Amino acid sequence: MEDSWRDDAPGSGEPDDGPRPRRLLRRLAITVLVLAVPVGGLVWLFQDDLFHPFGDPRACEGSDAPLSGAFGAGGAPLPGDASDVHYYTQNGHTELSFVSSRIPGFLHTAGFVPDDASPFDESYGDDHFALGEDDTELPRGLCGTGVRGPVLTYGSAAASIMVERSPFTTDRFRAPARVIVTYNTP
Structure with a gap:
């Protein structure tokens, strides 16, 4: 008490x-x-799933600039059916990867192949890239899936591109084909 x-x-x-x-x-x-x-x-x-550079899930870790609407390959936009898009930007250099079934039209629009030429014409595309059938290639920094061999490569003063070619014939791309475009941002 x-x-x-x-x-x-x-x-x-x-x-x-x-x-x-x-x-x-x-x-x-x-x-x-x-x-x-x-x-x-x-x-x-x-x-990794919550925080993407620039809030863009397509951007790979370490990218220092967002992807513009028209990229360096002749200022061409991505094909309308482009999927599985990934990009890596560093110091004005861009690596862009996507999958599309509209590759011939994209190559013409981007200026890699003239409108009246075949994308399989040896004077435009080179199939001597050292990537065997079903081998993969993914540039450093770029995330996602790499291109599978065999590939055709195209180049211009402003950009280069690797496109998956059909493993069964030399006059077709895979359907759909993965593409990796490399270019410098202006």
């Missing part, structure tokens, strides 16, 4: 105002800590 003279003692006749502010703050801090640990773990676990 020594404490019965204190105002906050039970039975003192005054209404109980609930927990003290210190207890409330302590409980709040513990609750925040308990919730922060699993949330932080989930963010760490899925950080």
Whole structure:
């Protein structure tokens, strides 16, 4: 009964105002800590999926500039059916990868092959790139899937391109074909 003279003692006749502010703050801090640990773990676990450069899921880690609408290969846009698009930009240099079934039209639009020429004409495309059937190639820094051999390569003063060729015939591309375009940004 020594404490019965204190105002906050039970039975003192005054209404109980609930927990003290210190207890409330302590409980709040513990609750925040308990919730922060699993949330932080989930963010760490899925950080590659949550944080892309420029908020663009197509950008590969380490890219220092976003992809423009028309890229360096003759200012051509990506084909309308382009999928699995990935790019890596570093110091004005861009590596771009995509899959499309509209490769002949893209090669004409981008200026790698004249409109009246076949993309399989040896004077425009080179099939001597050292990449055997089903071997893959992915430039350093570029994420995603590499091109599978055999490939045809095309080049201009502003850009170069590798396109997957059919392993069964020399006058067709894979359907659809993966493309890797390399160019310097102006």
